[in-house]
Structures are given as C-alpha cells and as structure tokens.
Amino acid sequence: MSLKSILAKPYAKLVSTKFYKESNNAVKIQQKVFNKLISQAKHTAFGKDHNFENIKSYQNFKDQVPIRDYEDLKPYVERVVAGEPDVLWKGKPLYFAKTSGTTSGTKYIPLTKESMPMHINAAKDSLLLYINETKKTDFLNGKMIFIQGSPELKEQNGINIGRLSGITAHYIPSYLTKNRLPSWETNCIEDWEKKIEAIIDETINEDMTLIGGIPPWVQMYFERIVARTGKKVGEVFPNFNLFAYGGVNYEPYRNKFEELIGRKVDAIEMYPASEGFIAYQDSQTEKAMMLLVNNGIFYEFIPSEEFFNENPTRISLADVKLGVNYVIILNTNAGLWGYNIGDTIEFLSINPPRIVVTGRIKHFISAFGEHVIGKEIEDSINYHTIDTGITVSEFTVAPQITPEKGLPYHEWFIEFDKKPTNINEFAKKIDATLQQQNSYYLDLIVGKILQPLKITVIEKGGFNKYMKSVGKLGGQNKVPRLSNDRKIADSLAKFEEK
Known part of the structure; x- marks a missing residue:
C-alpha cells in the first residue's frame, strides 16, 4: 500500500466527520452562509442597488432581491466583463466560465477567489467521503482521467475566460499531477472526435483506475476503446473501479456502461455547475446527492408548478418538503443573486438534505397541459x-x-x-x-x-x-x-x- 493510500484514510475520516456535522445542522449553517454573503457584498454596486446594508433577515432579502436568470443579470455581468470592480462581488473575478445559453447566447459566469476553492474542494471531498465509507484507496495509485473541455484560457480586461472544466484543470493538486491524464496538449484539442482518439492513444496502455465525465461522452470513449481493442473496457483497464460523473442522469446509461465495461463499478454522482458546486453523492447506499450547505451558496426554492406565476412561493431550506419539485435558486460568493440556473430538484431527505435533479424548468412537455418533466x-x-x-x-x-x-x-x-x-x-x-x-x-x-x-x-x-x-x-x-x-x-x- 502506498503512502498516499495510507494517509488518505485518516484524512478522509476528518473530512467526513466535518461534512456530516454540517449536513445535520443544515438550516443553521445556511443562515450563517446567508449572513456572510450579505455582509461581504453590501458595498458592491449590486449590494447598494438592493439595500444590502439594511437586510437583516431572509424576508428582507426577498423584498429587495427579485429572482433573475442570466438575461436579467446581464447588465451587471457586462460591467464586470468590461473590467469594472466591485459590481456583483468585491473586487474582480479570477475567471469567467464561458457557457452556451439558449436565449442569451454566450454566458459569462464569474468565478472569484472565494468561489473557486469551493469547486475544487467539493470534487476532492466527494472522493474522500467515498474512501471513508468504502475504505477503498487503490484508485489513488493508478491513473485518473476526467474527460473535459480545453484548459486553454483567454484574457479579457485582466480576467481569464474558459470552460469550467478547463479552468478546474489548472487546480489539480500536486500529489495527483503524475496520476492525471490526458496530457495538456491532448486536452487542448478542440475537435472532439480527434480528442477522443488522442485520449485513447495516451490511456490505452495505462493503469486507469478512476474515469470521470459526462456519461454520453465517456460512453463514446468506451465504445472507441472496445472498437479498437476488441476487448471490454474492464479487460483493458483491469483496475478501473470508480466512475465519477455529472451533467445528466446516469441511470439511462448504466446498462450500456456495464456492458461496455464488462462488470459493475462504483459510481459517484456530482452536481457541479459553473454557478457553483451544488451537491454530490456522499454514499454508495444512497441514490440521492447531499446538498452542500457550507459551500459558498445560499439556496432558495420555488415549487416548479408555481414558477411562472406572478408571485410564486419562495422559501429557504428551512421550509422545504419531501415530494415537491422545486426550481433551485442560488445566491453565491461569486456574486450571483436570486439566480435561477434553470434546474429542478426534489428532496428525498430533509435532515440531512439529499436531493435528486429532476430536470430543467424550461425542458418539459406541456403542449396539452400534461407538464411531463x-x-x-x-x-x-x-x-x-x-x-x-x-x-x-x-x-x-x-x-x-x-x-x-x-x-x-x-x-x-x-x-x-x-x-x-x-x-x-x-x-x-x-x-x-x-x-x-x-x-x-x-x-x-x-x-x-x-x-x-x-x-x-x-x-x-x-x-x-x-x-x-x-x-x-x-x-x-x-x-x-x-x-x-x-x-x-x-x-x-x-x-x-x-
């Protein structure tokens, strides 16, 4: 057993203990996050425009800050993109995560020095909780790959711009650098089909133990490996036993994955968004993901059936109920306020708060009043x-x-x-x-x-x-x-x- 594996277990236990203490006191922790966010942003342009100085309660906040999507927040974002400091959050962002919007064209989501560690630590902690529960550390000794976007960044007015997955590639811990694939050059290939082939070239003879990414694109990677070798992925990578994923529900892909791999592997679901790292699966025995209540985000929830009403119900974690489909609203230490990311979730547990993603508030069928999600x-x-x-x-x-x-x-x-x-x-x-x-x-x-x-x-x-x-x-x-x-x-x- 390597030194890395030996040290991982006690560290994982410490992280796990802290995590569950916070999760079991979620409402109290959320109130602290709320207070801190308001305090830190009260001198920003947004804070002044919305009277943060006099916000003393969540009700005050709801009275002052309306629900917004990107299009509504865009005038503030454009000021930040232009290089103006102290607009949505103190100072300037470290990065903009560039995403494609259906109504707003390209979206620029700010990542600040306060929010960036939240993304990195959440991904790391999800693996540590897995170690603490399963006691499995062998994956730390092999090679790891997260199939992602290009890490190349472009600078504009002193702020680097790129895809979230590419930005996070700059934050790989030094103790994992030697384990991480593919190479920088391969990761920068823009043509997706050429990139997949190059990734296979670099990984096919390696001891891959952890593979991560959005299921449909990892599936393409697996299919190309099988086509090239004539072997199951589990034969090519005999020590591959952990799959980390996010972006879409894994269940529709599970049968196909197990067929391509040739066996079942453990899986960790994550809920990272450019706007914030929201949740991850904390246990192999729980289908739902634990809402991250101390990760720089104060959450609000609106019942999806009321969302398009003029005055929908708007609540904090303290008042959520089981079995209700909610639109999730974010307030973050990157300067997003009353922000609708468009996702809908449902709570499978309230204390601690575990959720499943149920869809997108704008992705439904209700051509005849059926509202299928x-x-x-x-x-x-x-x-x-x-x-x-x-x-x-x-x-x-x-x-x-x-x-x-x-x-x-x-x-x-x-x-x-x-x-x-x-x-x-x-x-x-x-x-x-x-x-x-x-x-x-x-x-x-x-x-x-x-x-x-x-x-x-x-x-x-x-x-x-x-x-x-x-x-x-x-x-x-x-x-x-x-x-x-x-x-x-x-x-x-x-x-x-x-």
Missing part, C-alpha cells in the same frame, strides 16, 4: 430497460401536435444498442408507466386528447451525428431529454433508422 420520462424508460437486456444509447422526447393521422402524441426518439423484440409493445409499457407517474398525462390519454406515445428508432450513432451537425459534439454539451417544441425532433428525424 425529465424525471418522469427517465424513470419510465429505466423501469423497462434495467435488467431486461434492452440497452438505450440516447433518447429525447417531443410532442407531435399535428400528426398526419389520428390524435396527437408524444414522440420518443430512441437510439438503441440492443433493441426490444417488439418496439410497439415496449412503447406501450413505457406509456403505461408514464401514466402512473403523471395524472395529467393519464387524463389526456383516457379523455382521448392524446394517443399513447410512439417511438422513432434512431440509427446507431445518430445522436452523435445530430450533435455534430449543430456544433455541439463533446465537451459539456448534452441532448435535452425533452422539449416542448419540434426543433430537435425535426432535426433528428433525418437520422431515423431505415
């Missing part, structure tokens, strides 16, 4: 693929409002690795499960407003071809699980299996 469609398809031999590579759902024949319906575009023997029967099973989860959808089916869902089978590799055609192959990009229009659906149709 991402979690419902993922659960419906997972129920009929896990342990059934059916393997789904990728899928998305859209409404078909004006079919050539019959009633409207939901159209599911699915790329299978292993298809069901009868597509129509498979569609009926998914539809029945969706009806059980969503009473509005059930009523529409029973009331003959909608007919049951239909599946359009996409050719193998079709989703990657679609993503490439729209310039979003690889990186942090992912296909939305569902849409309320036909934009994606109509583009995918050209990749229908013949």
Whole structure:
C-alpha cells in the first residue's frame, strides 16, 4: 500500500466527520452562509442597488432581491466583463466560465477567489467521503482521467475566460499531477472526435483506475476503446473501479456502461455547475446527492408548478418538503443573486438534505397541459430497460401536435444498442408507466386528447451525428431529454433508422 493510500484514510475520516456535522445542522449553517454573503457584498454596486446594508433577515432579502436568470443579470455581468470592480462581488473575478445559453447566447459566469476553492474542494471531498465509507484507496495509485473541455484560457480586461472544466484543470493538486491524464496538449484539442482518439492513444496502455465525465461522452470513449481493442473496457483497464460523473442522469446509461465495461463499478454522482458546486453523492447506499450547505451558496426554492406565476412561493431550506419539485435558486460568493440556473430538484431527505435533479424548468412537455418533466420520462424508460437486456444509447422526447393521422402524441426518439423484440409493445409499457407517474398525462390519454406515445428508432450513432451537425459534439454539451417544441425532433428525424 502506498503512502498516499495510507494517509488518505485518516484524512478522509476528518473530512467526513466535518461534512456530516454540517449536513445535520443544515438550516443553521445556511443562515450563517446567508449572513456572510450579505455582509461581504453590501458595498458592491449590486449590494447598494438592493439595500444590502439594511437586510437583516431572509424576508428582507426577498423584498429587495427579485429572482433573475442570466438575461436579467446581464447588465451587471457586462460591467464586470468590461473590467469594472466591485459590481456583483468585491473586487474582480479570477475567471469567467464561458457557457452556451439558449436565449442569451454566450454566458459569462464569474468565478472569484472565494468561489473557486469551493469547486475544487467539493470534487476532492466527494472522493474522500467515498474512501471513508468504502475504505477503498487503490484508485489513488493508478491513473485518473476526467474527460473535459480545453484548459486553454483567454484574457479579457485582466480576467481569464474558459470552460469550467478547463479552468478546474489548472487546480489539480500536486500529489495527483503524475496520476492525471490526458496530457495538456491532448486536452487542448478542440475537435472532439480527434480528442477522443488522442485520449485513447495516451490511456490505452495505462493503469486507469478512476474515469470521470459526462456519461454520453465517456460512453463514446468506451465504445472507441472496445472498437479498437476488441476487448471490454474492464479487460483493458483491469483496475478501473470508480466512475465519477455529472451533467445528466446516469441511470439511462448504466446498462450500456456495464456492458461496455464488462462488470459493475462504483459510481459517484456530482452536481457541479459553473454557478457553483451544488451537491454530490456522499454514499454508495444512497441514490440521492447531499446538498452542500457550507459551500459558498445560499439556496432558495420555488415549487416548479408555481414558477411562472406572478408571485410564486419562495422559501429557504428551512421550509422545504419531501415530494415537491422545486426550481433551485442560488445566491453565491461569486456574486450571483436570486439566480435561477434553470434546474429542478426534489428532496428525498430533509435532515440531512439529499436531493435528486429532476430536470430543467424550461425542458418539459406541456403542449396539452400534461407538464411531463425529465424525471418522469427517465424513470419510465429505466423501469423497462434495467435488467431486461434492452440497452438505450440516447433518447429525447417531443410532442407531435399535428400528426398526419389520428390524435396527437408524444414522440420518443430512441437510439438503441440492443433493441426490444417488439418496439410497439415496449412503447406501450413505457406509456403505461408514464401514466402512473403523471395524472395529467393519464387524463389526456383516457379523455382521448392524446394517443399513447410512439417511438422513432434512431440509427446507431445518430445522436452523435445530430450533435455534430449543430456544433455541439463533446465537451459539456448534452441532448435535452425533452422539449416542448419540434426543433430537435425535426432535426433528428433525418437520422431515423431505415
């Protein structure tokens, strides 16, 4: 056993003890975070505009600070991008995380000297909690890879700009540098398909023990390894036993991953966003992720069914309930205030606060009043693929409002690795499960407003071809699980299996 492995266990125990002490006092810790954020930002332009000096309670804050998305906050962000200090947070940011927005074009999310360590420490601590629970440290002795964006940065008005995953690549702890792959040169390759091949070149003969990234892009990496070697990933990397992921739900990919790997491996789900590191899976026996209550973020929650109301209910962690779909709102030590990142979550536990991501508030289908969300469609398809031999590579759902024949319906575009023997029967099973989860959808089916869902089978590799055609192959990009229009659906149709 290496010195690294020996030292990791007592360190992991210390981190774990502190983590659970905070998690079990989450409301109290959140109040402290709130007070600190208000105090530190009261002399900023935003703080002065919103009377932070006189905010003494959460109710005061709600009265002064409205909910905003990026477009609403953009006038302040543009001042920061222009080089003005003390706008949203004291001083200037260290970085801007550059992301693609659907309504605002390119978004520039500030990362400050206070917020940057929160991103790095959260990722590190998730691994330490895994060590403390499982006592497994062997992965520390092999090679690790996080399939991510380019670490190259561009400077503008004294602030470096890049992708979040590329920015964090500059913060790899020195004791892990020798273990980390790929090389800097390979990580900087912009063409995703060339980058994957270069990553394989560098990793295929290494002792890979930890692999991380967004599931669809790690899946591409695994598929290319199998195609090149003719072996399962678990044979190529016999000591690979830990997969760290985020960005999308792993469950729709789990069957495919286990087939590609050739065995089950432990997995840690993480919830990192450019706006802040929100949660991670703290236990292999818990499906949900622990909300990080002492990570520079004060959280607010709005019931998703009220979100588009004029005066929706807006609460702190102290008042959340189980079984409610919430839009999560962030207030951060990077200067985001009342900020809607667009995600919806549900609490599976309140004390301590464990959550699952249920979808995107703007990614739903309600063309007929059904308001079907991402979690419902993922659960419906997972129920009929896990342990059934059916393997789904990728899928998305859209409404078909004006079919050539019959009633409207939901159209599911699915790329299978292993298809069901009868597509129509498979569609009926998914539809029945969706009806059980969503009473509005059930009523529409029973009331003959909608007919049951239909599946359009996409050719193998079709989703990657679609993503490439729209310039979003690889990186942090992912296909939305569902849409309320036909934009994606109509583009995918050209990749229908013949």
